[in-house]
Amino acid sequence: xxxxxxxxxxxxVALLLGAGGPVAAQQLELxxxxxxxxxxxxxxxxxxxxxxxVASGIARSVQVTNVAGAGxxxxxAQFVNGAKGDGNxxxxxxxxxxxALAMNKSPVTLEQVTPIAxxxxxxxxxxxxxxxxxxxxxxxxxxxxxxIAKVTFAGGSAGGVDHVMAALFAGTIGADAKKINYIPFSxxxxxxxxxxxxxxxxxxxxxxxxxxxxxxxKLRALGVTSEKRLPGSDIPTFKxxxxxxxxxxxxxxxxxxxxxxxxxxxxxxxVEKMAKSDAWKxxxxxxxxxxAYLGGDAFADFxxxxxxxxxxxxxxxxxxxx
Amino acid sequence: MDTFAALAHGMAxxxxxxxxxxxxxxxxxxxxxxxxxxIGPALTVALLLPxxxxxxxxxxxxxxxxxxxxxMYGGSTTAILINTPGESASMATALEGNKMAKAGRGGPALAxxxxxxxxxxxxATIGLAFLAPxxxxxxxxxxxxxxFALMCVAFVTVSxxxxxxxxxxxxxLFIGLTLGLIGIxxxxxxxxxxxxxxxxxxxxxxxxxxxxxxxxxxxxxxxSRRHHAEEKLEPVRGSLWMTKEDWKRSWKPWLRGTxxxxxxxxxxxxxxxxxxxxxxxxxxxxxxxxxxxxKGAIEGVAGPEAANNASAAGTLVxxxxxxxxxxxxxxxxxxxxxxxxxxxxxxxxAERPDLVWGLIASLFIANGMLLVLNLPLVGLWxxxxxxxxxxxxxxxxxxxxxGTIAAxxxxxxxxxxxxxxxxxxxMRRFDFPIAPVVIGLIxxxxxxxxxxxxLAISLGDPMVLLQSPMSATLxxxxxxxxxxxxVLKGLGRFxxxxx
Numbered sequence: 155x156x157x158x159x160x161x162x163x164x165x166x167v168a169l170l171l172g173a174g175g176p177v178a179a180q181q182l183e184l185x186x187x188x189x190x191x192x193x194x195x196x197x198x199x200x201x202x203x204x205x206x207x208v209a210s211g212i213a214r215s216v217q218v219t220n221v222a223g224a225g226x227x228x229x230x231a232q233f234v235n236g237a238k239g240d241g242n243x244x245x246x247x248x249x250x251x252x253x254a255l256a257m258n259k260s261p262v263t264l265e266q267v268t269p270i271a272x273x274x275x276x277x278x279x280x281x282x283x284x285x286x287x288x289x290x291x292x293x294x295x296x297x298x299x300x301x302i303a304k305v306t307f308a309g310g311s312a313g314g315v316d317h318v319m320a321a322l323f324a325g326t327i328g329a330d331a332k333k334i335n336y337i338p339f340s341x342x343x344x345x346x347x348x349x350x351x352x353x354x355x356x357x358x359x360x361x362x363x364x365x366x367x368x369x370x371x372k373l374r375a376l377g378v379t380s381e382k383r384l385p386g387s388d389i390p391t392f393k394x395x396x397x398x399x400x401x402x403x404x405x406x407x408x409x410x411x412x413x414x415x416x417x418x419x420x421x422x423x424x425v426e427k428m429a430k431s432d433a434w435k436x437x438x439x440x441x442x443x444x445x446a447y448l449g450g451d452a453f454a455d456f457x458x459x460x461x462x463x464x465x466x467x468x469x470x471x472x473x474x475x476x
Numbered sequence: 477m478d479t480f481a482a483l484a485h486g487m488a489x490x491x492x493x494x495x496x497x498x499x500x501x502x503x504x505x506x507x508x509x510x511x512x513x514x515i516g517p518a519l520t521v522a523l524l525l526p527x528x529x530x531x532x533x534x535x536x537x538x539x540x541x542x543x544x545x546x547x548m549y550g551g552s553t554t555a556i557l558i559n560t561p562g563e564s565a566s567m568a569t570a571l572e573g574n575k576m577a578k579a580g581r582g583g584p585a586l587a588x589x590x591x592x593x594x595x596x597x598x599x600a601t602i603g604l605a606f607l608a609p610x611x612x613x614x615x616x617x618x619x620x621x622x623x624f625a626l627m628c629v630a631f632v633t634v635s636x637x638x639x640x641x642x643x644x645x646x647x648x649l650f651i652g653l654t655l656g657l658i659g660i661x662x663x664x665x666x667x668x669x670x671x672x673x674x675x676x677x678x679x680x681x682x683x684x685x686x687x688x689x690x691x692x693x694x695x696x697x698x699x700s701r702r703h704h705a706e707e708k709l710e711p712v713r714g715s716l717w718m719t720k721e722d723w724k725r726s727w728k729p730w731l732r733g734t735x736x737x738x739x740x741x742x743x744x745x746x747x748x749x750x751x752x753x754x755x756x757x758x759x760x761x762x763x764x765x766x767x768x769x770x771k772g773a774i775e776g777v778a779g780p781e782a783a784n785n786a787s788a789a790g791t792l793v794x795x796x797x798x799x800x801x802x803x804x805x806x807x808x809x810x811x812x813x814x815x816x817x818x819x820x821x822x823x824x825x826a827e828r829p830d831l832v833w834g835l836i837a838s839l840f841i842a843n844g845m846l847l848v849l850n851l852p853l854v855g856l857w858x859x860x861x862x863x864x865x866x867x868x869x870x871x872x873x874x875x876x877x878x879g880t881i882a883a884x885x886x887x888x889x890x891x892x893x894x895x896x897x898x899x900x901x902x903m904r905r906f907d908f909p910i911a912p913v914v915i916g917l918i919x920x921x922x923x924x925x926x927x928x929x930x931l932a933i934s935l936g937d938p939m940v941l942l943q944s945p946m947s948a949t950l951x952x953x954x955x956x957x958x959x960x961x962x963v964l965k966g967l968g969r970f971x972x973x974x975x
Binding site: 198222224227228231257258260303304306311312313335337338339340346347348350351353354366367440473 | 615616617618619620660661662663664665666667674675677678744794798799811816824884929932933935
């Protein structure tokens, strides 16, 4: 009798232990900060993470907080100072934050946070109005070389990804990036009106923002910044037109400084699991984001390189004083 | 395309019971958040996006449209009753509306704003249905130089209209323009007047300034007057409903407000503030009762309210035809479209006519619902004014503070609210108009960046401002509006000498 009892007890213990793994993961209670107002790209990424983490059972609860201001400078300052050593907090960030921190002379930098993973990226495009004489990226390059001041580029805020891309385009074709005539518009497509109305030579933006206009034939895409031609797309890359311009507007997630290696592993594992979950893939499809998962040290390297590249470009156009 | 058939089809989509229910929820929520300063329709739609994710696209877009229209109604209610505009678009309404409420005419003020909104909203929605493709062509051709000229017209009319003297109006305007310089310069990315405070890098929030100047300033002013002579507030004097005279004085401003609101709202950088203030200035010029302006003239409520709602419909023109959001709420609605994999733009009308026309049809329904919802509430709302003054103003202070914290939770934001409150008190005390400050803050940065954009495109040639016919015309209007008072005065003196 007694041994059978013991056996039964052992089985129950084993069962509990066996179930222990997923139960422990379920205990994860995360806070994700979107360093921007509700509605923008970072906020949508944070809320998409929340949805995927909870739906696929990786975390028990995820709370999204918004700290808006100055391209993320306000948010990251609060994150680095307030969440130091907290292994349950994450912050969404991206390409734009690199430039914003440099331009705002922020005392807090992205070198201070603990990199976790890159999640998504969006390919950039240069467009011209349908009736423009420019047909290819080389036509545009020739126009820029002929008289750089006369070629006006419309895009998003100063120092953002569109601005950096205009400077990189000029630099790549051998023109003086400092002289580009870049005209920033507030986000959300105000620049679209200026391009459609023929007020500027060309427009720069994320591909998805102009896709409808390109398909409708109102805008002509001169080139995209992807490494290879996008599947199912007839827009040529800059690379295949002989212009070495590869760039993506990436978004990533980072943890606070001063967390232990174990905490870092827990967070990295949770994010990796999320990035591979069906729930996340479903969201990516809906939002039209490209999966660009890159975790661990590879992401840390990537982040470092992007910081150097963006800061150099911003210095070359005079937005950041060296 | 046969617009009538499409609209009829859209009507059939919109009157499905579930969609009617969504519209009702939308207008109700919209009215509620419009009443609270700080929590605007944009934030509401942002918070609802994840909730509506599971609903069908038609239903949730109809609900968002209801929130949008409802917010415009709700904002005017608090503007009229307690001088606290819930949205910057209802600031012009507060000017005369609150004076009317204090004189016991809150009922007619609320009624003319509700009916005016309905009339303007309906006309503008018809405009949206029939003129959208044509209007969007016009809007796209509006270049930076044309916007700058439009802002000049707004500046001139505003500074000439408000206050007892143009000098006082201009002083206020320039305070606002200075506040507008704070933050990151849009064209070079350099911080200006931020003094190293990160919260200032994004500039001064319009709602914080408006709530501080209007609501907190008013509360302080009222408190300071208590020991002098207590202002007698009459909740209701005369009829709660609009008299025949009120109708006669309201219908023309409604139509004129619509004419301002719809086309300017359809401009990609138009907004709701310019048309409301242009309408206010126009009504003030045209009125047969100039002595009532500043003391509660019904035209000053009817016109701006109509312009406000017409511009809301105008905003949907670039959103639906170009996928171009021109207000925070429109940007959230765009996110709502994208949530369902729909890209508003030239193809949307062709790809998903049921959705577009269902949305347009539901705007008519939302408008009707708002009228039905708001008119019976007029009697209830004006009872608010019967609350003893200390309680009422304490309540206003609580609401103002909570709204500000809800929008941006930071110490810097609250300090700004308090500072603007004191500023509003001093300006009232020394008789400076407060509306031009807010206009300066809103329009100053737009005018600046549009002018600099125009000059960057023309490579520094200022003639670009006169080469565009639209810009030249608008600048001409601004010049005439600036000089006319002086010339007329001179002529008057000339005639007097002759006699």
